[in-house]
Amino acid sequence: MKILVIGGHGTIGKKVTAHFSEANEVLVAGRSKGDILVDIEDPASITKMFEQIGRLDAVICIAGEAKWAPFNEMSEADFHIGLNSKLMGQVNLVRIGKNYLSPKGSITLSTGILADDPVVMTSSAAMVNGAIHSFIKAVALEMEKGIRVNAVSSGMVEDAYEKYKDYFPGHNPIPMKKVVNAYVRSVNGRDHGRVIRIYD
Template identity: 70%
Template sequence: MKILIIGGNGTIGKKVVSNFKNEDEVIIAGRTSGDVTVDISSSDSIKEMFEKTGKLDAIICIAGEAKWAKFNDLTEEDYYIGLKSKLMGQVNLVRIGQNYLNPKGSITLTTGVLATNPVVQTTSAAMVNGGIHSFVKAVVLEMENGIRVNVVSSDMVEDAYEKYKDVFPGHNPVPMNKVVNAYIKSVKGRVNGEVIQVSA
């Protein structure tokens, strides 16, 4: 398979790339580094990326940002960071990317535990994650050529535990192999329109 992994140089992305490259052709996309570069908040940048990659069998996105801050400190513009990047960025990857997928290809998006189990200062991020879950369930009703769309939603991963343990009190870190397996399930399996939850 020819697989594009957006965010392939990140904490989760590196482990996902390491798995798939054993059997498949992997193209890594990142904002500033990778085989190709992309700013997912820009439709033009997304189109340019796909023109460079050509036809694909699978697209995986493990990228996108949202502002973390206390609710009373968040401005309207702060919400637009997550709306433009993590939400519409991933929506546009589906909207544009479907045209570059071979029949029966797949698209895997990424959210996180905040959609269903938020912590403080995550109003914007939780909202965006929940929106992506609803989008995935709806968009599969209209996808053509056998294209599947899923989203991986993991609790805090073990490789980020030291950095985020104070933000996620009482959360059990998820082993990285379980996170990687969720992406394998989405790409290599037949699930469609699923929010693939990953917990410890």
């Protein structure tokens, strides 16, 4: 398969990229480095990326930002960071990317445990993740040519434990192999309109 991984140099992305590269042609896209550059906040940049790459069998997005801050300190502009990046960035990857997928291809988005089990300072991130969960279920009803769309929602991964452990008191870090397997399930399985949760 020819697979595009957006955010393939991140904590999760590099493990996902390494796995799929064992038996597939994998291209990595990122904002500042990769085989191709893309700004997922800009629909024109997304379109340019797909035009340059051509036909794909699978798209995996492990990218997108959201502001972490106390709710009482959040401005409207702060909320728009997540809305423009992690939410609409991924929505536009589906909206535009479906036109470049082979029949029965797949698109996998990424969210996280905050949609279901938020912690303090995550009102924006939790909101965006929850919106993507609803989007996945709805857009699956209208996809054509057998194209499947899923989302992987993980808890705090073990490779990010030291960085984020103070934000997630009492949470058990998720083994990277379990997280990678969630993306394998989305790409190689038959799930459609599914939020694949890996929380323990």
